[in-house]
Amino acid sequence: MDPQTLKEKRGETKRRILDAAANVFSDVGFAGARVDEIARQAGVNKATIYYHIGDKKALYAEVLRDIMGSAFDRSVRNLQGAQSPEEKLRIYVNSIARTMDQHPHLAPIMLWEQASGGENLPEVIAQVFANVIGTLTTVLEEGESQGVFIKTIPFIVHSMVIGGVMFYKASDPIRSKYNAFPETLKKMDKRVSGSVAVEIEKLILKAVKK
Amino acid sequence: MDPQTLKEKRGETKRRILDAAANVFSDVGFAGARVDEIARQAGVNKATIYYHIGDKKALYAEVLRDIMGSAFDRSVRNLQGAQSPEEKLRIYVNSIARTMDQHPHLAPIMLWEQASGGENLPEVIAQVFANVIGTLTTVLEEGESQGVFIKTIPFIVHSMVIGGVMFYKASDPIRSKYNAFPETLKKMDKRVSGSVAVEIEKLILKAVKK
DNA sequence: TTATGGTTTAACCAACCGGTTAGTTATACC
DNA sequence: GGTATAACTAACCGGTTGGTTAAACCATAA
Known part of the structure; x- marks a missing residue:
């Protein structure tokens, strides 16, 4: 879409990940959540999640803090x-x-x-x-x-x-x-x-x- | 231990399975529950659960009805x-x-x-x-x-x-x-x-x- | 243009997990 | 006592899943 600086892009990607994660975690909980599904909803490769945030637990903690x-x-x-x-x-x-x-x-x-x-x-x-x-x-x-x-x-x-x-x-x-x-x-x-x-x-x- | 009739044995085994299942399900929920762990807590082979009750969903439904x-x-x-x-x-x-x-x-x-x-x-x-x-x-x-x-x-x-x-x-x-x-x-x-x-x-x- | 480094991806792996099967032991029945 | 049946088990199977890796992509500065 719009031209973006790297920082904007970084922020936006992280936001999409956190939003998708909040959605999935609230639907099926931590144990039921699939990292692949979160990546899919965020429109992002699974590894991007690990790059930006970390493992499943770290992601969950980040979502809790965020919300x-x-x-x-x-x-x-x-x-x-x-x-x-x-x-x-x-x-x-x-x-x-x-x-x-x-x-x-x-x-x-x-x-x-x-x-x-x-x-x-x-x-x-x-x-x-x-x-x-x-x-x-x-x-x-x-x-x-x-x-x-x-x-x-x-x-x-x-x-x-x-x-x-x-x-x-x-x-x-x-x-x-x-x-x-x-x-x-x-x-x-x-x-x-x-x-x-x-x-x-x-x-x-x-x-x-x- | 004691000599048991088949009916007594069946009842007791099923009870042990349901108790263990209630315990595990209440601790970690349906998605988090591991059938192996339920079998372990019940002191029973995993296949025994499938023999007596059925799959994980059936087991969960049985626990809910029971409790x-x-x-x-x-x-x-x-x-x-x-x-x-x-x-x-x-x-x-x-x-x-x-x-x-x-x-x-x-x-x-x-x-x-x-x-x-x-x-x-x-x-x-x-x-x-x-x-x-x-x-x-x-x-x-x-x-x-x-x-x-x-x-x-x-x-x-x-x-x-x-x-x-x-x-x-x-x-x-x-x-x-x-x-x-x-x-x-x-x-x-x-x-x-x-x-x-x-x-x-x-x-x-x-x-x-x- | 090109080198650089942050960002994203496809491909992959090892561990896990629900469920099945083939076979064994214990009990009931005649 | 012998056979049918119920109860149970060890081992296994195949799909799934969290996590990794190496390579590709791309905006920016030189």
Whole structure:
């Protein structure tokens, strides 16, 4: 296409590889992923992957950093601006929902990673998770000490929010696939940042408010 | 060892295979599982697996039926006895928590299955899931029409409960593995049917009660 | 134009893995 | 006691897959 400098080309090739890899890993997980398939989707020879990035494990780690690294960090940083604990909790739920929608590969890859017990989870990403939980904990404790929230176990609230969002999103293909599920379940919104986030926000706030 | 009849022997061998398979599948998922490893853990020649059960897919389906088939059905049937919607909702949460604790392989396998979009999920199991959701929907609608529950989207409540429980349980190995997580998170109860279920129950009831 | 070095490729390999087969041992049946 | 059958095994097969290598390609500087 366009004339490119080598640096542009390098960047673009790497991007294509990472995008294809994210796609394949989110579809079939680490063990199920075939390097040949990733190369095919990236429109690149398999050896190019090894040249630019390294072996399968390194590629997976790179994808995780690429997708998760900034996503949660950025999204949860939003709630620094808010005033009341209620408002912060609202933003927390919506940030997570929006992040999940913006990065369609996030929920599946987190599920794969969780199922494997964090087999290939880089330390950096674990740190990001810890930060998100820490932020929510602060918000809930702040609310408690201000007398607007009841006493809760923050990690359980976190589990219900993020687990709920992930379960909702990831169950979509299963719900649409099997006739055992009624039409109402099959036709639910694939996105979570709209009405789903509103409902979760409503339930969680009602749950923790004094 | 003991002299055995053929029937006893058959049953015992098949059991050993299914247990080993459940173990391996829950550790590494379908794609990651090696039939040789399952045979090794079962203390059986690989061909014996093919003789008794069939190929890898058939084995996986058999494991799912074995673990999930009755577990949820039985546990959710408990709430037929209860009177009030509140009591039924309480039993629903506790049934799910208890089932997850009684079958340690359940949460991981459900995660693998969800991550794969139900790649190898037998129709029968999808039906079980649909029944569980249906039961909760009835309870919530009953409570709503009696004026004790607010109007909710039942599947989202379901997502928060079962997604929350699964997230809590499955995050345990990750929390204990990385130093990014504070001691409080590392040392949390591995079981969910105790204080965790109580907390979830409390939050969910407070969320949906009028 | 040509030399240079980063980039990409076709071809290849060794290890792995799901599944089969031919043959052996243990049990049941008459 | 002898035979039919069920249960099990060792060895193997062929396709797949992660990873390597050596050669080709191509933008750029001299």
